[in-house]
Amino acid sequence: MKLGDRPLANPDVVLREEYDDWAVLFDPETANAVGINPVGVFIWRLLDGRNSVEQIAARVADGFDEVPGSAPEEVRAFVERLAAGGFVGFAATGATP
Amino acid sequence: MSDQPASPVPSAPQPVMSTPRRLDIEITARCNLRCRYCYFFDNPAVPYRDLDTATWLRFFDELGACQVMDVCISGGEPFLRPDLPELLAGIVRNRMRFNLVSNGALIDDAKAAAVAATRRCNYVQISVDGSCADTHDVCRGPGSFAGALRGIRTLQRHGIPVAARVTIHRHNVRDLPAVARLLLDELEVPAFSTNAASELGSFARHADQIAMTVADRELAMRSLVELKERYGGRITANAGPLADAEYWARMETARRQGAPAFSDGGRLSACGCVFEKIAVRADGAIVPCSMLAHLELGRIGRDRLAEVWRSAPELVRLRARQAIPLQRFAGCRDCAYAPYCTGNCPGLAYSLTGEIDRPSPDACLRLFLEAGGAIDGRAARISPGAEVAE
Numbered sequence: 001m002k003l004g005d006r007p008l009a010n011p012d013v014v015l016r017e018e019y020d021d022w023a024v025l026f027d028p029e030t031a032n033a034v035g036i037n038p039v040g041v042f043i044w045r046l047l048d049g050r051n052s053v054e055q056i057a058a059r060v061a062d063g064f065d066e067v068p069g070s071a072p073e074e075v076r077a078f079v080e081r082l083a084a085g086g087f088v089g090f091a092a093t094g095a096t097p
Numbered sequence: 098m099s100d101q102p103a104s105p106v107p108s109a110p111q112p113v114m115s116t117p118r119r120l121d122i123e124i125t126a127r128c129n130l131r132c133r134y135c136y137f138f139d140n141p142a143v144p145y146r147d148l149d150t151a152t153w154l155r156f157f158d159e160l161g162a163c164q165v166m167d168v169c170i171s172g173g174e175p176f177l178r179p180d181l182p183e184l185l186a187g188i189v190r191n192r193m194r195f196n197l198v199s200n201g202a203l204i205d206d207a208k209a210a211a212v213a214a215t216r217r218c219n220y221v222q223i224s225v226d227g228s229c230a231d232t233h234d235v236c237r238g239p240g241s242f243a244g245a246l247r248g249i250r251t252l253q254r255h256g257i258p259v260a261a262r263v264t265i266h267r268h269n270v271r272d273l274p275a276v277a278r279l280l281l282d283e284l285e286v287p288a289f290s291t292n293a294a295s296e297l298g299s300f301a302r303h304a305d306q307i308a309m310t311v312a313d314r315e316l317a318m319r320s321l322v323e324l325k326e327r328y329g330g331r332i333t334a335n336a337g338p339l340a341d342a343e344y345w346a347r348m349e350t351a352r353r354q355g356a357p358a359f360s361d362g363g364r365l366s367a368c369g370c371v372f373e374k375i376a377v378r379a380d381g382a383i384v385p386c387s388m389l390a391h392l393e394l395g396r397i398g399r400d401r402l403a404e405v406w407r408s409a410p411e412l413v414r415l416r417a418r419q420a421i422p423l424q425r426f427a428g429c430r431d432c433a434y435a436p437y438c439t440g441n442c443p444g445l446a447y448s449l450t451g452e453i454d455r456p457s458p459d460a461c462l463r464l465f466l467e468a469g470g471a472i473d474g475r476a477a478r479i480s481p482g483a484e485v486a487e
Contacts, residue, residue: 014192016164019112026166028192028217033166 006091007056007079008049013087015044025087032085039064043075049091053079111372111419116163116403119374121387124153124184125173126379130200133236133303134266134294137173142391146380150180154187156377156397161191163403167219171198171387173379182211189217197221198262201248202241209255220258223249225289226266228275235268236294236307249284261289265317265338266307273320281331288330291321292337295459296448297388311470318342319473336442336460345462345472348437358436365421365440365456372416375406385415388444389453418443418454426456432463 014026021038036044042063046056056079057072068074082088123137126145131138138145160168168188175181175197188195194217201223212218225245227233233242252259261280263269269276280286293314294300294307309317317338325332325339334340351359375394376386383395383405394409395402406412423429423438432438440446441457449458458464462472 012192014164014166016118016166018114024166026164026192028166028189028194031194031219 005052005054006049007047007051007053007083007088008091009044009047010087010089015041017041025082027086030086032087034082034085034087040078043078047079047082047088111369111416113372113407113416115407117165117373117375117406119167119169120160120165121169121171121374121376123172123377123379123387124170124175124181125178127177128172128174128200129177129202130174130238130241132200132238132299134264134298134300134307136295136297136300136387137171137390139299139302140297140390143378144380147178148379148381148397150183152381152398153184156381156402157184157187157191157193159397159402160193165191165193168193168195169198170195174200174203176203176208181208185212185215185217189215193217194219196260198224199248200224200237200241200245201252202244204248204251206251206255209251209257212252213255213257218257220260221248221252222260222262222290223252224264225249225261225276225280226264227269228272228279232269232272232276236266236303246284249286253284259286261286263289263291264294265291265309266294267309267313268307270309270313270317270320273317274324277324277328277332281328289332291332291334291339293317295336295445297444311465311468314338314341314465315470322473341460341462341465342473344460345465348434348462349472351437352433356437359439361439362437363423363435364419365423365443365454366419367439367441368415368418368443371412375402375412383409385412386444388442389415389447391447392453415443415453421454423456428461428463429456434462438462 010027012027012029014028016024016026018024021041023036023041024033025036025044026033039060042060043056046059051059053076054072057075060071060075061067079088083090125147127147176199178184185195196219197212199221212221223245225233226237227242230242233245234240249259249261263276265273280289293309296304300307318341321332321339322342332339370386376384377397378384378390381397382393383397383400383402384390384392385394392411394412395405423435423440429435429438438456441460443453445459446455446457447453
């Protein structure tokens with residue numbers, strides 16, 4: 001079994017929506033917290049182990065106006081930052097989500 | 098009217114979160130001590146009774162649904178509750194972290210191990226008011242100093258972060274350097290916070306024995322400023338002599354320089370708590386904070402927390418307090434410090450004047466100076482954002 005490309009939100013992490021559509025991801029295990037904007041919230045909700053990063057980027061392109069061409073790279077970088085902070089893992093290839 | 102800079106008027110109300118980020122929870126109304134300045138006891142508006150385990154656990158489930166991040170568990174003395182491990186498990190299950198406020202005396206290895214096992218404890222705060230039993234026990238009772246130190250050492254053995262709180266009063270104001278040595282050098286506590294015994298709860302019954310004189314307050318401010326210079330960020334304060342020394346030094350610097358009004362000055366803007374946290378009494382009453390324990394906003398198990406948070410009229414009014422100009426109050430109208438003053442704690446304002454929507458006389462620089470007090474320019478050097486007064 002190897003790690004795949006389908007990011008999966010850490011189930012312990014709390015998505016706390018604040019005002020003006022901004023939000024905080026809070027990991028009670030580590031006390032780490034990160035602020036995310038509305039696009040980040042949109043992405044977070046797609047981190048279910050079923051969607052690949054490319055599929056998530058495509059959903060972002062469909063869901064928002066004036067999405068730049070660099071969006072796929074930016075989505076990947078965002079997911080990788082979350083993974084480095086322990087907020088996200090990657091579903092194992094072949095595993096049933 | 099004095100010739101003073103105009104105070105800014107807030108252009109928009111401060112936004113309010115959809116649910117509180119933090120809660121202060123008084124988990125029990127029982128305590129093994131009866132400290133002479135306890136803010137919690139001797140409040141005629143508070144019925145001192147406890148809720149059962151199941152009620153708290155259901156409430157913690159509600160907090161989880163509200164995405165609350167942190168709870169501060171105090172009392173009374175939280176380690177008196179035999180179901181504390183079960184309650185902490187409810188906090189963990191709902192993806193929150195916690196800290197505990199304790200006098201330390203009841204913390205044994207089993208209790209410390211239970212706290213450590215949660216892996217969600219930010220810290221346990223232990224009250225230490227003196228460097229020795231003489232100064233600590235005078236207000237907290239015989240044996241309480243030994244209990245506090247025993248509690249700190251037990252927590253440290255279990256790898257639990259420890260914070261200390263020093264409450265300053267007439268009997269320990271000369272002991273502060275020794276307190277700092279004990280906590281920071283000998284016990285190696287990372288940091289301690291300070292406040293002052295204030296006009297709340299049991300204090301009124303003993304004010305003549307424990308209230309600080311103006312000279313005591315000056316000494317406390319001078320001593321804490323010197324200690325903060327020596328120990329850096331390891332000594333903190335949100336209220337009391339150190340906070341007063343730092344903020345008053347900024348105000349005095351600004352006044353001397355004729356500086357523009359502070360962005361939050363000239364209004365009753367001091368309290369930001371009501372924008373991010375709320376409190377629950379041991380009997381289940383939801384209140385704005387422990388210092389406004391008479392102000393019932395709702396009751397857990399009966400009212401939905403999110404609804405209370407958004408709509409309780411008293412809470413909405415407390416948030417609007419920020420816009421009340423100091424010019425409304427006779428003592429502030431001609432005060433040269435008003436453009437830099439935020440009116441201080443609404444809880445103390447209520448306790449001292451019977452009104453919430455007033456500035457608190459307790460931390461009024463003008464009153465302090467009129468009473469013969471003096472402030473020390475050195476505080477400005479350690480106060481962020483301040484220039485040194487010449």
